[in-house]
Amino acid sequence: MLLLFLFMTAILVGRRSLVGSKFANSMVLVLCLLPQLSWSKQIVTYAWAASMSNDERGHYPIALLKLALLKSGENFEARPSKISMPQWRTLRQVQMGKELDVVWTMTNPEREEELLPIRIPIDRGLLGWRLLLINANQTQQFANLTAPNELRHLRAGQGHDWPDYPILLANQFKVSPSSSYEGLFEMLKRGRIDYFPRSVMEIDVELQAHSSLDFRVAPNWVLYYPAPLYFFVKKDQIKLAAAIERGLLIAMKDGSMRTLFLKQFGAVIAQADLKNRRILKLDNPYLSSATPLQHRELWFSPALGF
Incomplete structure (x- = not known):
């Protein structure tokens, strides 16, 4: 539309010109101004x-x-x-x-x-919905857990500078920190930690990336804290x-955000089967008072699937 407007302007200017050369000069001037007049990104x-x-x-x-x-x-x-x-x-x-x-x-x-x-x-x-990555040989041990305190007595692993680390500590979990993301998988493999809490949106990709290691998602449990x-x-x-x-x-x-969200995460949410897991809700004492926790429409709900 802008180009059409400028072109018509040039024609009108040209018609008002007394000689053809003035029309040509007007066109040149308009074309030279195009970069300045266009709405640049x-x-x-x-x-x-x-x-x-x-x-x-x-x-x-x-x-x-x-x-x-x-x-x-x-x-x-x-x-x-x-x-x-x-x-x-x-x-x-x-x-x-x-x-x-x-x-x-x-x-x-x-x-x-x-x-x-x-x-x-x-x-x-969704980042705050945490499944537990474990060694396959500990599957039955985690299946037998019946109380939150039993899980707290086992040792988790987290990045030393991740916001999750102090959140777990504040909720009385045993946590071993690491300065290396890949180092946490090595710690789990060697039994230095019992589990590695990972978001629903992360854990499937990480299982695939470490398919050579005998890792599993622990049965029954999911941690949740506003994140x-x-x-x-x-x-x-x-x-x-x-x-x-x-x-x-x-x-x-x-609805375009919903469409994008479900396209990216719909399958992993379904696979996590959160509605049939025992949800251990944790406090996040490090949230600002401005966090919109009261606006439920902003937050994922397992019951709704979005």
Whole structure:
């Protein structure tokens, strides 16, 4: 439409010109102004990690970010970073306003202090539904557990800088920390930990990635604690945060977020069979008072499947 308008403007200018050369000059002027007059895209850079190439867990936040920006009505365009980055660096880069504009991660007080959260759980809180990864030879032991305290007396493993680590400690669980993600699978294999709590959205992919190891999902139990996964931007990026929030709310209302969510996670949710597991609900004392826990429409429910 903009090109058509400018073309018609040039014609009108040309008709008013006394000689043909003036019409030609008008056309040249209009064409030269096109780059300045067009509504150029504002690039929003998100973190790309090499592991995303073979791990579909990273595809959903990217697709949702693009959907939210499209629905926002603003002229933003999401693009990946040029280099792969670990999570600790992505948080720092967004905070400093260098290389990255947006990141998604599980929230905690420090992250909400340093960055600006968009307080809509992009995974509907599914990250907080934790199945237990165990060695196959311990399946019967876990099947025989009858009380939460029996599970607390066994040893879990978590990343030392993950928000989950202090949450489990606050709920009186025995937890061994590790500075290495892959190191946790090695700890489980060697029996240094009894189980490794993993999100419903993670555990199936991780079982496949470690198929050479004799791991299983423990029967009967699932841990749950509110663990919002938010988009975060730099503190002063108010316009971008507002656009992402607006786009997410529109996508929720028109059903497009639901469609995307179920396409990505519907099968693993069904396979987890959460409705028939014993749910051990834990407190998350590290949530901000601004966490929208009262808005049930934002959170996953096993009873509803969404």
